[in-house]
Structures are given as C-alpha cells and as structure tokens.
Amino acid sequence: MKITIIIANLLILVSCSSQPETPLIPEEGSISFKRDIKIIDQKLVDSTYSRSLNKVLEHSRNSSVGIIKEIAVSRRSKNLGMQKIIDMQNMSKDAFKKTCHPNFMDKDLVNTFSFELGLILYAHTAKGSKSESCVIDPVNETITPLIRDKKNKVIKCMPTKYNYRNTHDFCITEYRNDTKVIHGYNCFKILLEINNPVPIAKELPRVKEKYIMYVTEEIIFKYHPIIRYKEVLEKYYPLEVIETSDLIEGYEKIYTLTEMTLK
Incomplete structure (x- = not known):
C-alpha cells in the first residue's frame, strides 16, 4: 500500500514538472x-561596398536624368542640370556610406x-x-x-x-x-x-x-x-x-x- 502511494506521488510530481511554465508577457x-x-x-568589406555603391549611384543617375533635363531646358542652363546631378550623387553616396559601410x-x-x-x-x-x-x-x-x-x-x-x-x-x-x-x-x-x-x-x-x-x-x-x-x-x-x-x-x-x- 505504501509503495502504491509513493509511486502515485512520484507520477504526480513528474507530471507537474513536465508541464511548461506560462510564458512571460512583459508589462514592467x-x-x-x-x-x-x-x-x-x-x-x-571594401570591395563589396564599392560594388554596391556603384549600383546605387547608377540607379541615382538613371532616376534623375528626366528631372535634370526639364530643369536644364526650362532654365536654359546645362551647368545647373549637371550641378544638380552631382549634388544628388553626393547625397546618395554619403547616405549609403553612413547606412551600410561598417567603418x-x-x-x-x-x-x-x-x-x-x-x-x-x-x-x-x-x-x-x-x-x-x-x-x-x-x-x-x-x-x-x-x-x-x-x-x-x-x-x-x-x-x-x-x-x-x-x-x-x-x-x-x-x-x-x-x-x-x-x-x-x-x-x-x-x-x-x-x-x-x-x-x-x-x-x-x-x-x-x-x-x-x-x-x-x-x-x-x-x-x-x-x-x-x-x-x-x-x-x-x-x-x-x-x-x-x-x-x-x-x-x-x-x-x-x-x-x-x-x-
């Protein structure tokens, strides 16, 4: 009888210990x-950065060509258009460097x-x-x-x-x-x-x-x-x-x- 009670108690303990604790939902x-x-x-790092930067700058040039042409024609100033492209390239380069270059x-x-x-x-x-x-x-x-x-x-x-x-x-x-x-x-x-x-x-x-x-x-x-x-x-x-x-x-x-x- 005692042996049966001990075994039953052990089974209860094992069952309780095998049940997962309630996960924490943070409040404090x-x-x-x-x-x-x-x-x-x-x-x-340097080689893959240069490769990716070139792709970003090429994308920047391609996406800004139409806008720059309109500025140049409307203001009759090719220099203004070219300077705008250079400024946009520098901004893209600086942003990419700070975001993606680990150094x-x-x-x-x-x-x-x-x-x-x-x-x-x-x-x-x-x-x-x-x-x-x-x-x-x-x-x-x-x-x-x-x-x-x-x-x-x-x-x-x-x-x-x-x-x-x-x-x-x-x-x-x-x-x-x-x-x-x-x-x-x-x-x-x-x-x-x-x-x-x-x-x-x-x-x-x-x-x-x-x-x-x-x-x-x-x-x-x-x-x-x-x-x-x-x-x-x-x-x-x-x-x-x-x-x-x-x-x-x-x-x-x-x-x-x-x-x-x-x-």
Missing part, C-alpha cells in the same frame, strides 16, 4: 541590446525598451549621435515619435500605425539542439534568411540578409527593440542576434543583451 521593467560591429575581412556606422549603439503604464518607451542611442526615442502603444498598435525642440521640450506628434518590416521570400530554420541560457531563459538557435530592399535604392533587386538568433519561447511579445519581423515574434523572442547581408560582406552586426528586468 526594461530590456536593452548593445550593437557591436565585427569586421571579419576588411578587403571583402562609418554609429558606435556604441544601444536599443532599449522600457515598460510603463501599459506603454513602451523605445530609446535608440549612439556615441556621438543624437538619441532618438518614441512611444509604442501595444493595445492600439501605434507608435509616436518623441521630438524635442531647442529648449528640450517635447513637441506633440500624432501617433501612427506601428508597421513591421515586410517579409519577402523568407525562410526560418530551427536548430533546437543548439542551445544556451541567456539571462535565465532557455534559448535555441534559429536562422532567418530574407530578401530585403537596398537602403536608399528600393527599386534595385533585393539582397539577402541573414539573422542568426538565439530565441526563447518563454517570453511572448510582438514588439522587440531589434527585430521587427512579425513572423518571428509570433513564435519566438530573440535574446541574441547576429546580422549579415550580401549587400556588404565581410562583417557582422552583433546584438547582445545588456540589461533585462522584465516582469
């Missing part, structure tokens, strides 16, 4: 990620979510750059930028719909045997492969981006400081991200968790 606290740029092959990207970039009163304060800060922030309303699915004037007073802005990044030809591969514990959460590896538009030249053919992520299923939330792919956040919550792109090869963007006090 904060979560921060720091981005590091890891150069793996500088020559490959010129923001340093010590930190992205933070802070939860308060049912809202999310998102902060994007980088060394030597002006910080950016906004408020996300998860219930109404809106985002409102926080813009300050010269006196550091917040300028009232209207909320707009929160948009996730569009996904095209994406593929998610799970590696559930590749695991690690991050800040107390059990994580496993996934690979997201996706084709995205070229920055500042969205009409060009899409380029493949890869995201190696360690994700947990112990947190459920459709907003994340780094990842804005709904297809990912509906299933997992990333706590470590390594991003690469075929646009500029030879380097990685590594996002690591620096703070987490979610409740």
Whole structure:
C-alpha cells in the first residue's frame, strides 16, 4: 500500500514538472541590446561596398536624368542640370556610406525598451549621435515619435500605425539542439534568411540578409527593440542576434543583451 502511494506521488510530481511554465508577457521593467560591429575581412568589406555603391549611384543617375533635363531646358542652363546631378550623387553616396559601410556606422549603439503604464518607451542611442526615442502603444498598435525642440521640450506628434518590416521570400530554420541560457531563459538557435530592399535604392533587386538568433519561447511579445519581423515574434523572442547581408560582406552586426528586468 505504501509503495502504491509513493509511486502515485512520484507520477504526480513528474507530471507537474513536465508541464511548461506560462510564458512571460512583459508589462514592467526594461530590456536593452548593445550593437557591436565585427569586421571579419576588411578587403571583402571594401570591395563589396564599392560594388554596391556603384549600383546605387547608377540607379541615382538613371532616376534623375528626366528631372535634370526639364530643369536644364526650362532654365536654359546645362551647368545647373549637371550641378544638380552631382549634388544628388553626393547625397546618395554619403547616405549609403553612413547606412551600410561598417567603418562609418554609429558606435556604441544601444536599443532599449522600457515598460510603463501599459506603454513602451523605445530609446535608440549612439556615441556621438543624437538619441532618438518614441512611444509604442501595444493595445492600439501605434507608435509616436518623441521630438524635442531647442529648449528640450517635447513637441506633440500624432501617433501612427506601428508597421513591421515586410517579409519577402523568407525562410526560418530551427536548430533546437543548439542551445544556451541567456539571462535565465532557455534559448535555441534559429536562422532567418530574407530578401530585403537596398537602403536608399528600393527599386534595385533585393539582397539577402541573414539573422542568426538565439530565441526563447518563454517570453511572448510582438514588439522587440531589434527585430521587427512579425513572423518571428509570433513564435519566438530573440535574446541574441547576429546580422549579415550580401549587400556588404565581410562583417557582422552583433546584438547582445545588456540589461533585462522584465516582469
């Protein structure tokens, strides 16, 4: 009789321990990620950057020819038209360099979510750059930028719909045997492969981006400081991200968790 009772109790304990805990839906606290740029092959970075830049500049020239012709004819000034082309080329080149060349990207970039009163304060800060922030309303699915004037007073802005990044030809591969514990959460590896538009030249053919992520299923939330792919956040919550792109090869963007006090 005693043996039967002991076995029954053991079965109850095993049954209880095998039941998954309820996933965390964050309502309080904060979560921060720091981005590091890891150069793996500088020559490959420079060569692929030059290749992609030439495509962007060619696209810029082709898209501006018609406008420049109209300016030149209406003002009877070929010099004005040529100067306009040069200015547009320089603007495209500068924007592409700051956005895509790892040697010129923001340093010590930190992205933070802070939860308060049912809202999310998102902060994007980088060394030597002006910080950016906004408020996300998860219930109404809106985002409102926080813009300050010269006196550091917040300028009232209207909320707009929160948009996730569009996904095209994406593929998610799970590696559930590749695991690690991050800040107390059990994580496993996934690979997201996706084709995205070229920055500042969205009409060009899409380029493949890869995201190696360690994700947990112990947190459920459709907003994340780094990842804005709904297809990912509906299933997992990333706590470590390594991003690469075929646009500029030879380097990685590594996002690591620096703070987490979610409740």
